[in-house]
Amino acid sequence: MSTLVIQDLHVAIDGKEILKGLNLTINTNEIHAVMGPNGTGKSTLASAIMGHPKYEVTSGSITLDNEDVLEMEVNERAQAGIFLGMQYPSEINGVTNADFLRSAINSRREEGDEISIMKFIRELDKKMDYLEMDQEMAQRYLNEGFSGGEKKRNEILQLMMIQPKIAILDEIDSGLDIDALKVVANGINQMRGEDFGCLIITHYQRLLDYITPDHVHVIMQGRIVKTGGPELAHKLEEQGYDWIKEELGIED
Numbered sequence: 229m230s231t232l233v234i235q236d237l238h239v240a241i242d243g244k245e246i247l248k249g250l251n252l253t254i255n256t257n258e259i260h261a262v263m264g265p266n267g268t269g270k271s272t273l274a275s276a277i278m279g280h281p282k283y284e285v286t287s288g289s290i291t292l293d294n295e296d297v298l299e300m301e302v303n304e305r306a307q308a309g310i311f312l313g314m315q316y317p318s319e320i321n322g323v324t325n326a327d328f329l330r331s332a333i334n335s336r337r338e339e340g341d342e343i344s345i346m347k348f349i350r351e352l353d354k355k356m357d358y359l360e361m362d363q364e365m366a367q368r369y370l371n372e373g374f375s376g377g378e379k380k381r382n383e384i385l386q387l388m389m390i391q392p393k394i395a396i397l398d399e400i401d402s403g404l405d406i407d408a409l410k411v412v413a414n415g416i417n418q419m420r421g422e423d424f425g426c427l428i429i430t431h432y433q434r435l436l437d438y439i440t441p442d443h444v445h446v447i448m449q450g451r452i453v454k455t456g457g458p459e460l461a462h463k464l465e466e467q468g469y470d471w472i473k474e475e476l477g478i479e480d
């Protein structure tokens with residue numbers, strides 16, 4: 229089992245504090261959803277976990293199995309088994325999708341234990357079939373000319389190929405039609421298991437119709453202010469966030 233622990237995390241952008249003491253623990257075998265109104269710090273959380281230089285962690289800690297994630301470079305975080313869709317450059321000239329995936333897989337393996345080309349191709353074929361992706365996408369340059377929906381599907385392909393311990397998926401559902409949404413959800417559901425934990429960040433409940441999270445958290449004003457089960461997401465869908473604000477005495 230692996231565990232990502234975020235403790236009393238404070239994050240500032242250009243000197244302005246956005247996250248103000250956020251606590252969250254994600255174990256493998258768990259799917260967590262983080263929801264919340266726009267501008268409350270959801271993407272800031274993802275960016276801080278990924279190590280985006282613009283997001284300054286002013287205090288608190290992030291650890292993966294007691295290793296200090298904040299001390300790691302971005303590529304070291306990936307090697308340690310944290311996956312962030314956004315960390316991958318949107319377009320890389322001259323690198324095919326397949327090349328990129330193979331080097332990402334091998335960067336998590338010991339030298340001499342690289343995945344064989346045959347095995348890689350077999351896995352890639354299988355997963356692209358599963359995600360209903362055109363085989364031709366493998367030989368396209370990474371994200372070059374991919375539509376919004378293709379990029380999201382490709383992010384799930386990366387997830388399924390790289391097999392991280394913990395994945396942080398920020399708005400993986402945005403801009404997807406219902407068929408693509410189901411495909412993306414199926415991919416995430418297929419990853420479920422003892423060696424995989426996931427944080428799904430979403431503004432909408434829609435994706436959670438297809439992926440039942442174990443825990444749902446609401447983030448407001450830079451903190452997790454409420455935690456519940458899947459029923460919390462349904463309540464938010466029906467009633468919005470005002471009742472939480474009232475409960476907590478938060479003013480906009």
Ligand code: ADP
Binds near residue numbers: 271
């Ligand atoms: P969410 O994902 O919950 O909608 P964000 O984490 O993107 O919210 O943003 C939280 C706050 O931080 C907002 O007030 C936003 O304007 C600000 N912010 C986010 N990213 C940046 C940035 N790169 N530069 C300046 N301000 C930012």
Ligand code: MG
Binds near residue numbers: 236238248249
């Ligand atoms: Mg604090």
Ligand code: MG
Binds near residue numbers: 272399
């Ligand atoms: Mg966001």
